[in-house]
Every structure is written in structure tokens, then in C-alpha cells.
Amino acid sequence: MKILILDQNHPILIDKLKAYHFKIEQDYTSSKAEIENKIAEYDGLIIRSRFTIDKVFIEQAENLKFIGRVGAGMENIDTAHAESKNILLFNAPEGNRDAVGEHCLGMLLSIMNNFRVADAEVRNGIWQREENRGEEIMGKTVALIGYGNMGKAFAKKLQGFDANVICYDIKDGVGDENCRQTTMDEVYQTADILSLHIPQTPMTLGLVNEDYLAQFQKPIYLVNTARGKSVVTTALVKALQSGKVKAAGLDVLEYEKTSFEQLHLETLPKALDYLLQSNRVLLTPHIAGWTHESKIKLAEVIANKIIQYFG
16 A cells, blocks of 8 residues: 655654555645645555645545545545545544543643743742642542543542543543542532633534633633634633633644644734743643653554554
């Protein structure tokens, strides 16, 4: 089989596929239109997030048997049209779930204990202990929205903190020994901490809006390492201003480009400017699943899935 790889990944991906005699070609620079002009030559395509694999692209891929995404989300692929063309779809949430779980935990500990503010103050000769008194995870109710690979990894990392970990998911029967599945009513009533672990779909776009946040009965800490467009930034700002959200850890932002490589901005929105200036917001550039270890594991997972099916 002839496979085209569009994004740079760990070399183990190519090495494993070549060991099973797949023919590999790499193209990290051509435009989408240029790729469309030659995609009919290939049996397989491996991408990360370089551009959208839409209906027009898929129509040109006359011989494509599979698309592999070296990552978890599939929103950059028209999955319905691909499946209608009998194109198999592989992704690799198993590869970076532990990295995401650790990043969530790190963000949560940071925003609950004022690490960012305290560090900056000490570096400027300010020694304030009472003002930086934190809160413990122990005894808190941690609500996970979405309980797939990422949610399960975070729940596992929370073991040992003696927290009450609950989850809401549109699928039934996903709870396990680390997390009890429940209703959104219970989430609204009891949550102290809210962490998002949902894919980007029409159902999750703008999910966390003003009405959603207004239903929480207690002030919450919010962590989002999933997709930026699930949180309406203006609603989050209002919740931070009112105290409904105590602090937020955001690895993803509403304003990201679909490639996740940079923000899509012509002018700086007021809501984003507020986040940038706030001492109660911790920001990272979509790196929750972006460790040295996950780079290897993501490549291995995709290679193994292709080999298992076609090798």
C-alpha cells in the first residue's frame, strides 16, 4: 500500500510501517490544492491537523482506503463522507491520554493554589502568604464532562486525592472504579471542579455558555484541555467577574485556528484580553497531550492500528 504522510511525527511511525513493507511518501509543504491533485495515487493518508479533509478532498481520493489522524479529535475530517466512501478512520486517543490527564492535574493544582501569582510575586520581592492561601482537592467533587480516554485518564490521576469524582457522558454505562457516572442535575448541584473531556461536535460547540454556567450551585474551578470552541469566552469572562468561576485553567481557546498552531485573530477580542490579563486564568498553547512520551505513543498507536488491519 502507498501511504502519504502530511505532518511530521515521530520517526517510529515511518519505521514501523516500512518494516511491514508499506510504501511511504512524505509531503510537509504542498498546499491543500496540490495534495488534492495527487491524492488519488495513494491508498492511505496520515495527518495531524495541517488542514481540513473535507468532502471535496475526499472526492479526489479515489483509491483511499484509510485516513489516520495522529491525535484524538476527528473534527478536521468529514467523517460521514469518508465513511460513505468506505474509508476507514483511525485516531490515537490512547497515545496522549496520560499526558492530558497529567496536564489537567497540573493545571488544577496550579489554579487552586495560586502558583502562577505566587511565583511572579516572589520573583518581584513580594512575600504574601495569607493572600496566596490555596484550596485542597481532597473532599471536593470533581465533575468530568465526557468520560472517554481523556476523562478516564484524569480520573485515574485523581485517585489518592480523596475527591468525589463524577462524570456525565451521552453514552450510558461508562463509569468505572475511578468515577461514578451521574446526571447533569447532580453535576450542577454538587460540582466544585469542572473539567471538560469532550470532542468538538455540533452538540459541544458553545456548550459552556452563560445559561450552562448559571446552573452551577457552587462557585467552580474550570479546566479545559479538550476543545476551545466548547467554551464561550464571553460567558467565561462574566462568570470569572461574578465569582461563579473561581479560576480557570485553559489549554485550548475559542480563537484557535483549526490547525491548533496559532490563534486566529485580526484584532484582540475584549474577552480574550481579559483572560490574558487575569491572575485567575492559567493558559497553555494546546499542549496538554504534547509530551515527548506522547509523541512516541501517538505514532506507535496509529502505526499499530494500520498494521493490524492492513499488515
